[in-house]
Amino acid sequence: xxxxxxxxxxxxxxxxxxxxxxxxxxxxxxxxxxxxxxxxxxxxxxxxxxxxxxxxxxxxxxxxxxxxxxxxxxxxxxxxxxxxxxxxxxxxxxxxxxxxxxxxxxxxxxxxxxxxxxxxxxxxxxxxxxxxxxxxxxxxxxxxxxxxxxxxxxxxxxxxxxxxxxxxxxxxxxxxxxxxxxxxxxxxxxxxxxxxxxxxxxxxxxxxxxxxxxxxxxxxxxxxxxxxxxxxxxxxxxxxxxxxxxxxxxxxxxxxxxxxxxxxxxxxxxxxxxxxxxxxxxxxxxxxxxxxxxxxxxxxxxxxxxxxxxxxx
Amino acid sequence: xxxxxxxxxxxxxxxxxxxxxxxxxxxxxxxxxxxxxxxxxxxxxxxxxxxxxxxxxxxxxxxxxxxxxxxxxxxxxxxxxxxxxxxxxxxxxxxxxxxxxxxxxxxxxxxxxxxxxxxxxxxxxxxxxxxxxxxxxxxxxxxxxxxxxxxxxxxxxxxxxxxxxxxxxxxxxxxxxxxxxxxxxxxxxxxxxxxxxxxxxxxxxxxxxxxxxxxxxxxxxxxxxxxxxxxxxxxxxxxxxxxxxxxxxxxxxxxxxxxxxxxxxxxxxxxxxxxxxxxxxxxxxxxxxxxxxxxxxxxxxxxxxxxxxxxxxxx
Numbered sequence: 036x037x038x039x040x041x042x043x044x045x046x047x048x049x050x051x052x053x054x055x056x057x058x059x060x061x062x063x064x065x066x067x068x069x070x071x072x073x074x075x076x077x078x079x080x081x082x083x084x085x086x087x088x089x090x091x092x093x094x095x096x097x098x099x100x101x102x103x104x105x106x107x108x109x110x111x112x113x114x115x116x117x118x119x120x121x122x123x124x125x126x127x128x129x130x131x132x133x134x135x136x137x138x139x140x141x142x143x144x145x146x147x148x149x150x151x152x153x154x155x156x157x158x159x160x161x162x163x164x165x166x167x168x169x170x171x172x173x174x175x176x177x178x179x180x181x182x183x184x185x186x187x188x189x190x191x192x193x194x195x196x197x198x199x200x201x202x203x204x205x206x207x208x209x210x211x212x213x214x215x216x217x218x219x220x221x222x223x224x225x226x227x228x229x230x231x232x233x234x235x236x237x238x239x240x241x242x243x244x245x246x247x248x249x250x251x252x253x254x255x256x257x258x259x260x261x262x263x264x265x266x267x268x269x270x271x272x273x274x275x276x277x278x279x280x281x282x283x284x285x286x287x288x289x290x291x292x293x294x295x296x297x298x299x300x301x302x303x304x305x306x307x308x309x310x311x312x313x314x315x316x317x318x319x320x321x322x323x324x325x326x327x328x329x330x331x332x333x334x335x336x337x338x339x340x341x342x343x344x345x346x347x348x
Numbered sequence: 349x350x351x352x353x354x355x356x357x358x359x360x361x362x363x364x365x366x367x368x369x370x371x372x373x374x375x376x377x378x379x380x381x382x383x384x385x386x387x388x389x390x391x392x393x394x395x396x397x398x399x400x401x402x403x404x405x406x407x408x409x410x411x412x413x414x415x416x417x418x419x420x421x422x423x424x425x426x427x428x429x430x431x432x433x434x435x436x437x438x439x440x441x442x443x444x445x446x447x448x449x450x451x452x453x454x455x456x457x458x459x460x461x462x463x464x465x466x467x468x469x470x471x472x473x474x475x476x477x478x479x480x481x482x483x484x485x486x487x488x489x490x491x492x493x494x495x496x497x498x499x500x501x502x503x504x505x506x507x508x509x510x511x512x513x514x515x516x517x518x519x520x521x522x523x524x525x526x527x528x529x530x531x532x533x534x535x536x537x538x539x540x541x542x543x544x545x546x547x548x549x550x551x552x553x554x555x556x557x558x559x560x561x562x563x564x565x566x567x568x569x570x571x572x573x574x575x576x577x578x579x580x581x582x583x584x585x586x587x588x589x590x591x592x593x594x595x596x597x598x599x600x601x602x603x604x605x606x607x608x609x610x611x612x613x614x615x616x617x618x619x620x621x622x623x624x625x626x627x628x629x630x631x632x633x634x635x636x637x638x639x640x641x642x643x644x645x646x647x648x649x650x651x652x653x654x655x656x657x658x659x660x661x662x663x
Contacts, residue, residue: 042560044466048465049467052465053469056473063476063477064476067480070488084515086500164381167378167381168382171381186393186394189646190618191619192619192626193400195626196396196636220388221392224389281483281484281485283601284601301490302605316494322484323483326482326483330475334474
C-alpha cells in the first residue's frame with residue numbers, strides 16, 4: 036500500500052495523535068494502577084505524604100481483607116504463643132492476632148454465583164427471544180422490542196420499593212435465586228437487542244437448506260443457528276456477566292446477610308484502627324482485575340456490547 | 349449442546365410426543381421462545397412499576413405494616429412538586445448531567461478523532477482507555493474518596509504538583525463548592541470512553557470516497573471537518589448522549605460511594621434522595637410518587653430527544 040491516498044493521515048499527524056492518546060490513556064489508568072499499588076502497601080505507606088511511588092511490597096492488605104484481627108496486650112500475646120503460619124507472623128508484628136476469616140470470601144463467592152447464574156439464564160431466554168424476533172412474524176414485534184428496551188430506562192431505586200415488597204412476600208429477599216432473577220430481568224433487554232443483531236446477520240439460507248434436508252425448525256435452530264451465533268452469544272454473555280458483577284444499587288437495597296455481593300461489601304472493609312486502605316485496595320484489586328483482564332483479552336468482541344448493539348462494527 | 353430448557357424438555361419427553369414437540373409450527377415455536385422473556389420482564393419490571401403507581405396514591409409505610417393504608421389522592425405529588433429541597437436535588441442532578449455530558453462529548457469526540465488517525469498500536473491504547481467504564485462504579489467510587497483525600501490523596505498531590513497549590517489546602521469531597529465537581533470529574537473519567545467508542549464507530553462508518561470527492565473539489569480540511577465529519581458523526585454522538593443522559597439521570601452507585609450526597613446535600617442527586625425517602629425514612633407512598641415523577645421525566649425527555657435524533661438521521 037504505497038499509493039498516495041488523500042484520506043490517509045500524514046506521518047506527523049499520526050505521531051501527534053498517538054502521543055496525545057497515549058498521554059490520556061496513561062493519565063486515565065493511573066487511578067487503577069494506584070489501586071493495585073496501594074493493595075501491596077503497608078497502611079503507613081498508603082497514607083504517606085508525599086504519596087509513595089516506590090515502596091517495599093507486602094501482602095498484608097490481602098491477609099487483612101480475608102481475615103478479622105484483634106489487638107492483644109503483651110501478656111495475652113505471650114499466652115497465645117508463637118505464630119504458626121506466614122500470615123499469622125505478618126499480622127503479629129503489629130501486635131495483632133487473626134481471630135477468624137472475614138466475610139470477603141463469602142461475598143466474592145456470592146458475586147460469582149449470582150453473576151454466572153444470571154448470565155446463563157439471561158443467555159438462554161435472550162437467545163430464544165432474539166431468534167423468534169429475528170426469524171418469525173411475532174405480532175406487535177416492534178412494540179415488544181421497544182417495550183424490552185424501555186425497561187432499561189427505569190431508575191433501579193424506582194422499582195426497588197415494590198421489588199423489595201414482592202421479594203419479601205415470596206421469600207426471595209436476600210436469596211441467590213431472587214438476585215439471579217432480578218439481574219436476569221435487568222440484563223434481558225441488552226441481551227435480546229444484542230443477540231437479535233447477531234442472529235440477523237446469519238444468512239437465512241443456511242436454515243432453509245437445513246429445513247429442506249428434513250430438519251425440523253427446532254433442529255435448524257440449535258444445529259445451524261446456535262453454532263453460528265456462538266461468538267455473538269459469548270460476547271453478550273460477557274456483558275451480562277460484567278453488569279451483574281458490577282451492580283450495586285439493587286444489591287445494597289435487597290441483600291444484607293446471606294446473598295450480599297462484593298460491591299456493597301468492599302467499601303465497608305474497616306481495619307482495627309480506622310479505614311484500612313490497603314485492605315480495601317486488595318479487595319478491590321481481586322474484584323476488578325478479572326474484569327480488566329477479560330476486557331483486554333476480548334477487546335475485539337466487546338465493542339458492540341458497549342454500544343448496546345446500536346453500532347455495528 | 350443443550351442450551352435452552354425447551355431442549356431439555358424435548359429430550360425428556362417420550363418419542364412420540366417429542367416428535368410432535370419438535371415439529372412445532374413456527375407460530376407456536378415463536379410464542380414458546382418469546383413468552384418466558386416477556387413474562388419475566390412483566391413480573392420484574394412492569395408489575396413493580398404498576399405497584400409503584402398504586403402506592404404513590406397512598407400513605408403506606410413499609411416499616412408500619414399494621415397501620416391502616418389510606419388513599420390520599422394526589423397529596424404525595426403535590427407535596428413533592430412544592431418541596432424546595434427536591435428542587436435543589438433536581439438542580440444538583442442538572443448540574444451533574446449537563447457538565448458530564450459536555451465534558452464527555454468534547455473529550456470523547458476528540459479522542460475518537462485522534463484514534464481514527466490510525467497510528468500504530470491504537471487498538472491497545474483504546475482498550476486501556478476503555479478500562480475504567482468496565483469496572484464496578486461503587487468499588488471504584490469508593491477508592492476515589494482515597495484519591496481525593498487532602499494531602500495524602502493522589503489527586504490532590506497531582507493538582508498541587510501542577511498548580512503549586514498546597515495539597516492539604518483543599519478537599520474535593522469535603523468542600524461545598526468543590527464536591528459537585530468531584531463527582532463530575534470521576535464520572536467523566538469513567539464514562540468518556542463510552543462516548544469515545546460510539547464516536548469512533550461513527551467516524552469509521554464514513555466512507556473514504558466522500559473525503560476523496562471533497563478533495564477533488566478542493567474543499568479545505570477545515571471545511572471537510574465541518575461539512576462531512578461533524579454532520580455524519582452527529583447521529584452517533586446524539587445516541588451516545590441519549591445513553592449517557594439516561595444513565596446519569598439514574599446515577600446512584602458512583603456518587604453514593606463517592607460523596608454519599610454530601611457535604612450537606614450539595615451532591616444529593618435525585619436517585620440518592622429517593623433512596624433516603626424510601627429506605628431510610630421509609631415513606632413508601634411518598635417515595636413511590638417521587639419514583640413515578642422521575643420515571644415520567646426520563647421517559648418524556650428521552651422520547652422528545654429520540655424524535656430529534658430521528659430528524660437528524662433523516663437529513
